Amino acid sequence: MPTFSSPVTYAVGAAPTSIAVGHFNQDGLPDLAVASNTSVKVSILLSTAGGAFIAGTDVPLTDASGGAIPNIGDQLTVADLNADGHDDLVVSELFILQTALGDGAGHFAAPITASPFFPNFAVVGDVNGDGRTDILTSDNGTDRLEFYFQASDGSFSVSNAVQVGHGPGPLAEGDFNGDGKPDLVVGILDDQTVQVALRGNGAGQFTLASTTALGGAPNALAIADLNGDGRLDLVVTESDVNKVGVLLGDGTGHFTLAAQYLVGHDPEDVKLADVDGDGRTDILTANTADGTVSVLLGDGTGAFGAAQTVAVGTGPTQMVVADLDGDGRPDLAVALAGADEVAVLFNRTAAPGSGPPGAGAAPTAGADGVLQVGTGASFTAGPGDDVITGFGHDTIEAGPGNDEIIAQGGNNLLYGGAGNDFINGSSGFDAINGNQGNDIIDGGGGGNDWLLGGQGDDVITARAGDNLLHGNLGNDTLQGGTGHDTLHGGQGDDVIVGGSGNSWISGDMGNDTLTGGQGADTFHTGFGQGHDLVTDFSAAQGDRVQVDAGESWTVSQSGANTLVTLSDGTSMILQNVNAASLPSGWIFAL
Numbered sequence: 001m002p003t004f005s006s007p008v009t010y011a012v013g014a015a016p017t018s019i020a021v022g023h024f025n026q027d028g029l030p031d032l033a034v035a036s037n038t039s040v041k042v043s044i045l046l047s048t049a050g051g052a053f054i055a056g057t058d059v060p061l062t063d064a065s066g067g068a069i070p071n072i073g074d075q076l077t078v079a080d081l082n083a084d085g086h087d088d089l090v091v092s093e094l095f096i097l098q099t100a101l102g103d104g105a106g107h108f109a110a111p112i113t114a115s116p117f118f119p120n121f122a123v124v125g126d127v128n129g130d131g132r133t134d135i136l137t138s139d140n141g142t143d144r145l146e147f148y149f150q151a152s153d154g155s156f157s158v159s160n161a162v163q164v165g166h167g168p169g170p171l172a173e174g175d176f177n178g179d180g181k182p183d184l185v186v187g188i189l190d191d192q193t194v195q196v197a198l199r200g201n202g203a204g205q206f207t208l209a210s211t212t213a214l215g216g217a218p219n220a221l222a223i224a225d226l227n228g229d230g231r232l233d234l235v236v237t238e239s240d241v242n243k244v245g246v247l248l249g250d251g252t253g254h255f256t257l258a259a260q261y262l263v264g265h266d267p268e269d270v271k272l273a274d275v276d277g278d279g280r281t282d283i284l285t286a287n288t289a290d291g292t293v294s295v296l297l298g299d300g301t302g303a304f305g306a307a308q309t310v311a312v313g314t315g316p317t318q319m320v321v322a323d324l325d326g327d328g329r330p331d332l333a334v335a336l337a338g339a340d341e342v343a344v345l346f347n348r349t350a351a352p353g354s355g356p357p358g359a360g361a362a363p364t365a366g367a368d369g370v371l372q373v374g375t376g377a378s379f380t381a382g383p384g385d386d387v388i389t390g391f392g393h394d395t396i397e398a399g400p401g402n403d404e405i406i407a408q409g410g411n412n413l414l415y416g417g418a419g420n421d422f423i424n425g426s427s428g429f430d431a432i433n434g435n436q437g438n439d440i441i442d443g444g445g446g447g448n449d450w451l452l453g454g455q456g457d458d459v460i461t462a463r464a465g466d467n468l469l470h471g472n473l474g475n476d477t478l479q480g481g482t483g484h485d486t487l488h489g490g491q492g493d494d495v496i497v498g499g500s501g502n503s504w505i506s507g508d509m510g511n512d513t514l515t516g517g518q519g520a521d522t523f524h525t526g527f528g529q530g531h532d533l534v535t536d537f538s539a540a541q542g543d544r545v546q547v548d549a550g551e552s553w554t555v556s557q558s559g560a561n562t563l564v565t566l567s568d569g570t571s572m573i574l575q576n577v578n579a580a581s582l583p584s585g586w587i588f589a590l
Contacts, residue, residue, distance in 0.1 A: 001308045002275045002282075002295060004332065005424075005442060006463045007343035008481060009313065009500055010053055011518055013039030016335040019342065021320045022078035022087035024056065025106035030324055031056070032333055034342055035076040035091055042076065042089060043342075046106050048495045050440050050459025051325030051346055052479035054515050055536065059100050059108045061091060079124040081133050082154050090135060092122040097137060097148070099156070121171045125182050128159075128204035138168035138186050145171075145186060145197060147204050160204045165191040165211070174223045174232045177209075177253045187218030187236060194218055194236060196253045209253040215260055216241035224272045224281050227302035235283055237267040244270060244285055248302055261296055263307045265289035271321040273330040276349050286316040286334060293319065293332060312345060314338030325440060325459075327404075327422055346442060346461075348406060348424050385419075392426075402437075407444060416454065425449055434458050438474070443467055443481070453490070462499065471496075475510075480517065493530075502542075507532040522546050525564065525572045537562075537574040545572060545587040555579055555587070 013036025024031040029047035036043065044056030077090040086104035090097070091111065098111040120140040127134040127147050135148040135156055144163055148156040167190030176183045181199040184206065188195055192214050197206040216238025226233040227248060234247040234255055242265050247255040264287025271284045276297060283296040283304055291314050294307040315338025324331040329347035336343055383400040390396050392410035398417040405414050407426035414423050416435040423432050425444030432441050432449065438456040443449035448465040457474040462481035469478045472490040480487055480499030487496050489507040496505050498517040505514050506524035512532045514523055520542025523534050527548060537543050545564060547553055552567045562574040564587065 002297075002310075002347060002349040004310050005346040005348055005444065006446070006481075007311075007313055007334075007345050008051075008461065008463065008479065009336070009339070009341040009343050010045055010055070011340060011500075012036065012043035012045070012335075012342050013041050013058075014340050015039075015315075015337040016043070016317065016340065016342065017074050017337060018076040018318045019320055019333060019335040020076045020078045020089075021322045021324075021333070024087055024102055024104075026086075026104045029326075030322055031106070032320070032342060033059075033076060033078060033089060034335055035061075035074075037074060042091065042100070042108075044106060044108075045342065047324070048459075048477045048479075048497070049326070050461060050477055050479075051331065051344060052459065052461060052477050052495075052497055053344070054495070054497055054513075056106045057108075059089065059111065061098060061111055075121050077122055077124055079133055081124070081150070083132070090122050090124060092120065092137060097122060097135065099135075121169055123171045123173045123184075125173055127182070127199075134204070136171065136173070136184060138164075138171050140167060140169070143168060145184060145206070147206075149204060160206070162197050162206045162208055164188060164195050164197070164208065165193055167191065169217075169219060170221045172221050172223050172234075176232055176249060176251075178231070178251050183209075183253065185221065185223065185234060187221050189217045189219065192217050192238075194221065194234065194247065194255065196255070198253045210255065212247060212255045212257060214238060214245050214257065216243060216245075218245075219268060220270045220285075222270050222272045226272075226281055226298065228300055233302065235270055235272060237263075237270045237285055239266050239268060239288075242267065242287075244283060244296070246283075246302060246304065258302060259304070261304055261307060263287060263294035263296070264292045264309065267294070268316070269318040271319060273321040275321070275330055275347060277329065284319070284321060284332070286312075286319045288315055288317060288337070291316060291338070293334065310345065312336070313341065313343045316343075327440065348442075390414075393428075398423075398435075411447070420456070425451075434460075448483075457492075466501070471508075484519075504546075516541075516543055520544075523572065524548075525566065525570060527551060527566065527568050527570060529570050531570070532572045534572060534574050537577050539577075539582050539586050544585070545574075547587065547589045549589050551589060553587070 012034045015038040018035045032045040034043045042059040045053040046056045075092040081088040086102040089100040100108040100111040122137045132150040144161040147160045149159040165188035169189045170187045184197045196210045198209045218236040220237040231249045231251040236245045243260045263285045266289035267285040269286040280298040280300040285294045293310045296304040313336040316334045319334040332345040385401045387404045389406045395413040397415040400418045402419040404422045411428040414432045418436045420437040422440045424442045427446040429447040430449045433452045435454040439458045441460045443462045446464045449467045453471045455473045459477045461479040466483040467485045470488040475492040476494045478496045484501040486504045491509045493510045494512045497515045500518040502519040503521045515535045524546045562577040562579040564572040
């Protein structure tokens with residue numbers, strides 16, 4: 001069974017319905033866009049490295065007059081629509097389709113309405129071969145697939161359509177007949193079928209080629225070569241019967257329903273990825289009624305094992321599966337409609353074949369080794385790039401090299417060495433020191449952990465529990481968890497995010513960016529601590545500013561921001577906060 005971390009949650013719009021991954025600010029890190037058809041907006045979460053995120057600028061979904069559009073946001077797609085190198089957004093819902101162009105700095109222009117018809121789901125691609133990105137939709141009101149060709153001025157208009165069955169829903173694009181041209185597959189909700197439309201020789205011309213019956217209504221689908229024959233296959237969720245169907249392709253645009261597998265209740269989304277690192281494609285479904293993700297491991301022949309369950313939170317609707325923390329393993333980001341949040345779960349699966357050694361077994365190592373140490377072990381690694389797995393109540397010290405330490409339970413002492421290390425704690429108390437190098441530290445699923453970055457530019461993430469995080473040297477990124485955490489940036493220009501509890505946050509030295517998140521947070525500043533920016537100060541939420549005892553300060557308004565200046569020139573900016581509106585006691589000395 002793949003191992004995932006406990007969820008780290010981020011507040012987004014009410015009842016988020018869809019989620020997509022992209023690169024919105026050109027830093028090379030994966031960002032998230034989350035659409036809410038209740039709040040009528042797209043929330044932007046910008047990555048700060050190591051899988052931590054901070055809130056970006058929301059994208060309101062409004063009509064031409066500026067009024068909110070009800071119920072838009074069921075489907076969200078990311079693509080570069082205008083070929084400027086920046087990711088843009090395509091948002092669809094029954095009755096409307098909108099596009100929002102990105103500027104490459106994490107912001108988006110006001111959405112433009114592209115459709116007066118009944119688009120339900122959308123995919124993008126160059127359909128007519130003119131070098132411009134087009135939009136393809138399933139139109140629930142007219143039972144058609146409709147193709148919005150992009151004109152030279154960037155506008156979209158319906159230029160072609162294919163009649164399909166009754167109630168077209170989810171769409172996917174792929175070459176199903178091996179001619180090198182993109183074809184379409186659509187789930188037909190009312191007919192409980194999937195249909196394939198093959199692209200012809202004409203510009204944007206498609207012909208309906210096949211219909212395959214299912215055992216339930218297909219509300220999500222994904223494509224991949226599941227059995228290694230070089231032909232695309234299909235996986236479909238059937239939420240009304242709590243199953244996924246596996247359909248194998250024959251390379252001509254026809255599919256055969258090969259098997260159906262039980263998953264959790266009300267599967268609303270499906271993704272395909274190799275989550276256990278064995279080189280074979282696995283199935284993941286987001287199960288709304290259960291608050292889970294089901295994982296079905298593939299054997300490489302098109303067959304899958306029984307569903308295994310990962311708890312993610314209340315009301316999962318859609319998810320993305322992508323490497324969010326840069327360790328090469330696919331992680332999960334799940335939209336939670338029942339919690340108004342996104343949950344991020346990091347893949348912590350050990351290499352295939354690793355496991356606890358037998359009684360009395362000693363760890364083995366080469367220049368680069370995969371090492372397992374038994375419960376209660378004390379172990380120091382030698383040089384090389386090692387993967388070290390403990391199995392409870394261990395003391396593990398990495399040697400020189402870029403090492404990975406994974407704790408599997410109990411209370412652990414974990415030390416990185418020289419090199420860029422990845423260190424993952426467990427469900428108990430963990431004391432972790434990254435030591436030298438640019439390290440990634442994850443406290444694991446529980447316990448009141450002590451997490452120290454050491455030297456280098458480190459990424460430190462806490463989970464459950466009341467944790468202590470200290471970046472120390474370098475430009476570090478700290479992410480609090482669900483408890484009441486204490487976060488110190490240390491030296492350097494740090495990015496610190498408090499999480500969902502009542503956090504105490506100090507940038508310490510350097511010019512730091514501080515985000516409290518949910519809860520009543522305390523932002524600390526003192527003598528010689530540089531110039532810090534607080535992005536989300538909310539007195540209504542109970543946030544306060546703490547100044548060291550004996551310091552004097554002044555408060556002023558600087559544009560839209562409140563500026564706190566200490567006697568030595570140290571300052572803290574409260575972004576978009578009106579100083580005149582702050583209540584008594586919002587700033588204090590201790």
